[in-house]
Amino acid sequence: PDQWVTDGEELSLAGFSIHVFHTPGHTAGSCCYYIKEEHVLFSGDTLFAGSVGRTDFPTSDGGKMRESVHFLLEKFPDETRVYPGHNEETTIGYEKRYNPFA
Numbered sequence: 001p002d003q004w005v006t007d008g009e010e011l012s013l014a015g016f017s018i019h020v021f022h023t024p025g026h027t028a029g030s031c032c033y034y035i036k037e038e039h040v041l042f043s044g045d046t047l048f049a050g051s052v053g054r055t056d057f058p059t060s061d062g063g064k065m066r067e068s069v070h071f072l073l074e075k076f077p078d079e080t081r082v083y084p085g086h087n088e089e090t091t092i093g094y095e096k097r098y099n100p101f102a
Helices: 062-075 092-098
Strands: 010-013 016-022 031-035 040-044 081-084
Touching: 016 062, 062 092
Parallel strands: 040 081
Antiparallel strands: 010 016, 016 031, 031 040
């Protein structure tokens, strides 16, 4: 069944603790999921390799997208592997250095 999640919530799945971070911008309800033990961030449509998600939907907000991207880049260590909703994986460190939206 579907389950609502909230910012700061910690989920347990397959022995992993998954931390929920609300990252509005692409949509009002966008979230990212972080597995601290593995240094892995599932960024959905917030952060891509070299880009960010679209902000042309009815509930999108470019300003909130900038805030969310900057939050992710400041919050997580450079070695954090990022798995976006589309395209190839990246790292926080790479995005800090090369993403034009950073």
